[in-house]
Amino acid sequence: MSVRVEFAKQILYRELEFNNLILVKTLSQIQKEIADFASERGFDSETTHEKLALLTEELGELSKSIRRSHTTQVATDDINKSKIHSIEDEIGDCFIVLLDLATKLNVDAEKSINDKMKKNRKRIWE
């Protein structure tokens, strides 16, 4: 994407945000929203191990969705475009369950990501 297009998108984005036409949420706000939803639906009583098992299940569903979206039997990045919605759904499930698990463990996901990225930027992989 060209710099001009990216700049135009940023201006449009800020204009929409300024006029309250879009609501930008932080990861902490999304985590809180998921915690509230879990509480409303009674999912907050699930144990850490139950939530971890559910996360594993959702990762399996994501894996299955990606495997079924390939246009060939060979493992490439050639994804069938009509199957992308299934992958998006499963990625959403994974994030939701992971953020729910973080809440259960009293972990601020946004802070943990920012802290870890600071470490990763200094790290050198060999």
Ligand SMILES: [Mg+2]
């Ligand atoms: Mg799922």
